[in-house]
Amino acid sequence: MSRSLPLFMLRPDTHCGYWRYCVSCDPEVPRTGPRTLPLWSLREEVTVDAYADGELVLRWGGAAEAVRCADPVLREVLRRMTFGPVLLSNVDASLAHPAVRDPGTRPADASPVWSVLRRLSHLVVRSLGTDDEKGPLLSVFTLTRDTAFDPVRLPAAAPLSLSPFATLRSEAGALVVESILTPFRVVLHRPEAAWSARVLARPTSPATVLALPPAPATAADVLAYLAAAGMTDKG
Numbered sequence: 175m176s177r178s179l180p181l182f183m184l185r186p187d188t189h190c191g192y193w194r195y196c197v198s199c200d201p202e203v204p205r206t207g208p209r210t211l212p213l214w215s216l217r218e219e220v221t222v223d224a225y226a227d228g229e230l231v232l233r234w235g236g237a238a239e240a241v242r243c244a245d246p247v248l249r250e251v252l253r254r255m256t257f258g259p260v261l262l263s264n265v266d267a268s269l270a271h272p273a274v275r276d277p278g279t280r281p282a283d284a285s286p287v288w289s290v291l292r293r294l295s296h297l298v299v300r301s302l303g304t305d306d307e308k309g310p311l312l313s314v315f316t317l318t319r320d321t322a323f324d325p326v327r328l329p330a331a332a333p334l335s336l337s338p339f340a341t342l343r344s345e346a347g348a349l350v351v352e353s354i355l356t357p358f359r360v361v362l363h364r365p366e367a368a369w370s371a372r373v374l375a376r377p378t379s380p381a382t383v384l385a386l387p388p389a390p391a392t393a394a395d396v397l398a399y400l401a402a403a404g405m406t407d408k409g
Contacts, residue, residue, distance in 0.1 A: 207304075207306070207390065207391040207392065208304035208305050208306040208308075208391065208392065209304065209305045210273040210274070210302055210303065210304055210311070210392055210395045211261055211273055211302075211303040211304060211305060212261070212262075212271060212272065212273040212300070212301075212302070212303075213259035213260060213261060213300070213301040213302070213303040213310060214251075214255055214259065214260055214262055214291070214298065214299070214300060214301070215255045215256075215257075215258050215259045215260060215298070215299045215301065216232070216252070216255045216256050216297055216298060216299065217234065217297055217298075217299060217315070219234045219235060220232055220233070220234045220256065220297050221233050221234070221256060222252050222253060222256050224249055224253070228242065228243060228249075229241070229242050230242075230243065230248075230249060230252060232252070232294065232297060234297065239294070239297075241290055241294075243286065243290060245286055245287070247265065247266045247268075247269075247285070247287060248286065248287050248290055250265050250266075251265050251266075251269070251287055251291075255298075259299070259301045259303060259310055259313075261303075262287075266285075268284070268285055269282070269285060269287060270282075273302055273325065273395055274325045274326065274327050274394075274395050274398040274399075275324070275325070275326055275327065276326075276327050277326055277327060277329075281322075281324050292320060292321075292322060293319070293320050294319075295316040295318070295319060295320060295321045295322070295323070296316055296317065296318055296319045296321075298316060299313050299314070299315055300313065300314040300316075300323050301313040301314070302367075302392075302395060302396065302399050304392060308364065309363060309364065310363050310364075311362070311363060311364050311366065311367040311392055311396060312360055312361060312362045312363060312364075312367045312396060312399060313360070313361045313363065314358055314359070314360050314361075314399060314402075314403050315358065315359040315360075315361070316357060316358055317357045317358065317359060318357040321357050323358065323402055323403070324402060325395070325398040325399050325401075325402040326398060326401075326402065327394070327398055328380050328394070328397055328398055328401060329379075329380075330379065330380050330381040331379050331381055332379055332380075332408065332409070333377040333378060333379045333408070333409025334374065334377065334378070334379070334380075334397070334401065334406045334407065334408055334409050335374050335375070335376060335377040335378070335406065335407055335409055336371065336374040336375060336400075336405065336406060336407070337353055337355070337404070337405055337406055337407045338407070339353045339354055339355050340352065340353045340405045340406075341353070342371070342372075345361075348361050348362060348363050349361070349362040349367075349368045349371070350362075351371060351400065351403075351405050353404060353405055355404060356403060356404030356405065358403035358404060358405075360399070360400060360403050360405060362396075366390035366392060366393070366396075367392070367396050369389075369390065369393075370383065370389075370390070370392075370393040370396035370397055370400075371396070371400060371405075373386070373393075374397075374400070374406060377409035378409070379409070380393075380394050380397055383397065
């Protein structure tokens with residue numbers, strides 16, 4: 175598995191016997207903690223023009239895409255998404271959904287907003303935020319059009335590891351996870367998210383990860399996002 179120079183300092187760990195990022199002494203990584211939030215935004219280069227007839231035109235680079243929909247909720251959702259990650263339930267309560275859904279439950283799809291956001295997936299960024307206002311833990315960029323990203327809670331005892339096709343590299347102060355087999359690119363913004371990815375260097379289960387003394391409370395949801403993006407293998 176190819177790896178670039180680690181973004182964060184690695185040191186020997188006494189709990190699992192291999193090298194990893196040490197967060198046990200990092201006050202910014204809570205043992206118990208914040209609630210995760212599903213955040214949505216448009217890529218930084220995307221702008222949205224709204225017209226009186228209900229048409230919306232998204233522009234990026236030299237490209238443009240029209241969305242013909244007079245739904246005021248959709249118009250407001252896309253407008254707010256141009257400013258950065260937004261919790262959709264703050265726009266309309268009917269758009270409330272968990273950051274990670276439980277197995278056996280259906281993904282949110284009742285509103286026409288969902289079908290439009292899926293069609294525009296190549297312009298949409300899905301971020302995992304927290305209610306501690308420290309910024310997103312990670313962001314998932316979809317590289318193809320009309321592609322679903324659906325994080326589902328992982329079985330606590332099922333082992334998983336980082337995919338042998340996944341690569342890690344530093345970029346602009348974050349850790350980027352990519353794989354030639356998936357249409358996604360994951361950017362880990364915060365140390366606790368990077369820790370959750372690095373612990374998958376060998377097969378382990380979500381329950382084992384959460385039992386490690388330095389494990390952040392958000393680790394299970396970070397693992398679910400990595401798995402949904404195709405960056406993990408079953409142990």
